[in-house]
Amino acid sequence: MPPPEPASTTLDGLTREAARLGAGGAAPAAAFNALPLTDAEGEVARQMQICNACRYCEGSCAVFPAMTRRLEFGKADVHYLANLCHNCGACLHACQYAPPHEFGINVPKAMAVVRAQTYSDYAFPQALGALYRHNGLLVSLAIAGGLALFLALAVALKGGLWHEPLAGNFYAVFPHNLMVVMFGSVFGFAMLALGIGVTRFWRNVSPGEVPEGGNAPAAAEAVHNALKLKYLDGGHGEGCHNEDDRFNTTRRLYHHFTFYGFMLCFASTSVATIYHYAFGLQAPYAYTSLPVILGTLGGIGLLVGPVGLWRLKTQRHPMHGDSAQNPMDYGFLALLFLVSLTGLLLMVLRNTGAMGLLLAVHLGVVMALFVTLPYGKFAHGIFRSAALLKWAIERRLPSRLRLGSD
Ligand code: SF4
Ligand code: SF4
Secondary structure, eight states: OOOOOOGGGSHHHHHHHHHHHTOTTSOHHHHHHTSOOOHHHHHHHHHHHHHHHHOTTTTTSSHHHHHTTOSSOOHHHHHHHHHHOOOOOHHHHHOTTSTTSTTOOOHHHHHHHHHHHHHHHTOSSGGGGGHHHHOOHHHHHHHHHHHHHHHHHHHHHHHOSSOSOOTTOGGGTSOHHHHHHHHHHHHHHHHHHHHHHHHHHHHHHOOOOOOTTOSHHHHHHHHHHHHHTGGGSTTTTSOEESSSSSEESHHHHHHHHHHHHHHHHHHHHHHHHHHHHHHOOOSOOOTTSHHHHHHHHHHHHHHHHHHHHHHHHHTOOTTSSOGGGHHHHHHHHHHHHHHHHHHHHHHHTTTSTTHHHHHHHHHHHHHHHHHHGGGSTTHHHHHHHHHHHHHHHHTTSOOSSOOTTO
């Protein structure tokens, strides 16, 4: 099939250009959708045009039914569909037009390339968007190592790395208020940056339509689909693909270990904060206390999940996704694993003379994770959740195409 004409000379391109020029006071989403496409976005649009004629994969995931609601694919459509794709590989393994066919259809790869581009495009501040391309395994480990070394030196200067057992009193090493200011400000900035980025994305991809019955049912469905990782089931419940044509549920399982492990650790910190400020109960908490139980369960999840995802990634089919993003993925998995490992070691050895050093290493790794959160793999969960919400809203609206089946 010959390559498509440049967008500005096709009928679609001229339509979008006219819409853009005439969209002075129109909704930002419509104006954005009319902007010229990058090469990567144009490739997604090309593949979606072919898929829209074929529709063999309609039941695989949400991308294809969302695609059928469109006849052309503008910038916002492409950003939305790219983030709705879960890179499960089902449509690649099912496709009769996949390479070496001349159509060269590889939807997971085309979507993955645009997905990474959207993380950079919507990053806050914009100038830091380039960090996504440099946030690899070595960078993550170097940041963690540097911060851990800095904190270990601070402990050493204060009284030595090896000390008398302090009965697990972390605040004797780093004062509570110092830790709150250091970690609260970095985590707060990470959440702010991600929040601003996903808000920009939402404004561009969603024209703000509200389905009959309001947005609440759509929001509930989106949360359900995100928590269940519904679209990693291949559309039939048997799972996605990893190294070959076989279906595989382990990828979803390890994602769940990782996600719920992270959330349990977050819950542990939140409960400990409530204990501290609301009830005046200070750490260390007993091994049978709620913060320690939540943290231990979360820590186990963050060991099992990242190790499993790392192993699956090393075996992944080379045509899945965009291998240029592997360093970013490995960097994120490594930090999650190290946060958990050092946290569990700290808990077990908190009554020994090694607590100060272990605390410095653990805090250094946690800080590295927080610093890289807005410019690394963590972003995929935020942007995909927003795309799932858009799909849950969109599918409740009447199709604008108003074809016979609508
Ligand atoms: S991925 Fe291939 S088989 Fe699936 S809808 Fe597109 S063209 Fe058809
Ligand atoms: S890779 Fe999976 S989630 Fe992505 S478009 Fe294909 S079937 Fe859908």
